[in-house]
Amino acid sequence: MGRVSIRGLTKAFVKEEGTTVALKNVNLEVRDKEFVCLVGPSGCGKTTLLRIIAGLETAMAGTVSVDGTEITGPDPKRGMVFQEYSLFPWRNVIDNVAFGLEMRGISKAERHRIADRYISMVGLEQFRTSYPYELSGGMRQRVAIARALANDPDVLLMDEPFGALDAQTRNRMQKELLSIWEQTKKTIIFVTHSVDEAVYLAERIVVLSGRPGTIRDIIEIPWSQPRDRTSTEFAEVRRHVLQLIDEGEPVQ
């Protein structure tokens, strides 16, 4: 299960230079097994929201609960794929993927068996004993996804995981992610600044307004997968979302 309820969430960063209100009164219900994309202008608090759900940051007001249990800190039940390169460079692919299982005290043979399953799911069987520095950017993010999945989390949080990849690799990774979602049926909360990516992936797109981030609109996308990026309805939704983001951006 992986039902996420966000209620009245507010977060400000207090520093000597002043206070930044990153999120203000955010309310959102994410259904179990749902694929939700968060979009919004840069600096509107997308990463902050994801980090609060992960338990890496604490809210000033409001709550986040998963299946009715309020979160208080990081937990392997909520996997995270970071925007930047986060694989442990001193561990090879299989030991990166098996890291969470190792923390749970699962025997080496067993955790390698499980890790191998997720390594095949992301298509990296040939690279199971390679070290991160030997992999391309796309492969690294594949490993990061496998590492998060190997813990069998209820919710998968992804912060612009394909942001640094070239357009072609990015499209292929999006397809693969959808197939992984089909197979594992996780709840996925996916942050992106690419509206195209959001319209391609999401069942619902949550549009945040510029700082402080509040929910501006939520757009249901009823079409089944796979989607055709070149269709007119795709273009229409994309234009609508872009317009929402533009209007939400504070005047410079």
Place this chain on the structure above:
Amino acid sequence: MAMKIQLNEQRQRRLLGIASLVAATIVWQLVADVVVQKPFILPSFTDVAAAFVELAGTGTLLPDIAVSLEHFAIGLGAAFLIGVPLGILMGWFRVADSISDPIVEVLRPIPPLAWIPFAIIWFGLTTQAAGFVIFIGAFFPILINTYTGFRNIPKVFVEAGKVLGCDTSLELIHYIALPAAIPSIAAGIRIAMGVGWMCLVAAEMFGVSKFGLGQKLWQNYYLHQMPNVVVYMIILGFAGLVIDRIFRAYVDRQLLKWRSGEVV
């Protein structure tokens, strides 16, 4: 083709290196024999070579090396056993940093050799006294590099560890911080070995042992056996080089698995 050119280039470099060493030796010999003409001021290459053969014949060179290595090992071992854990505590826990940092900053600038009087008073003329002086020299590079290694760990590694179920400080240090800081700690040990080796000659100066490369160097100086002094100088330099090379080869092999290019 490119490979061949590279090989040729390498060979050329090596030949040039040997030629330069030979030339320097010839110049040394000529200056000593023709210009200075006093073996006490500047022993010639052949004086030193003869002294070496004679010293090798007496059979004390090996015990000298063994005793020096013992002093060195005591100092470095103690520096490692205290420096790494303290560096970890200071790098990971704010409180430990606030408590220790002022003390470290006060003690660090004191030259290691300034500790020699207290080394003798505390330990007497013992092996431990020599080890202590080397320890002082080796301790700070290891401490500082462990500390900075811990401080420079990318935050995302720690956070990735946390969301994967690595919760306690002990687990995070063991599984994330320590492996991430190993290159920095290894570089610190390498610096410490260099400083420790330099302290060795002074540590053996005040007669803590009957053997030792430093001890023999000073003894021959008091006896005005300058060719012998040069023999010990050369052995000290050469042994330091070998120790450094062995350590570097070992660390490179361990770290090259996960890092590309030159490591320490």
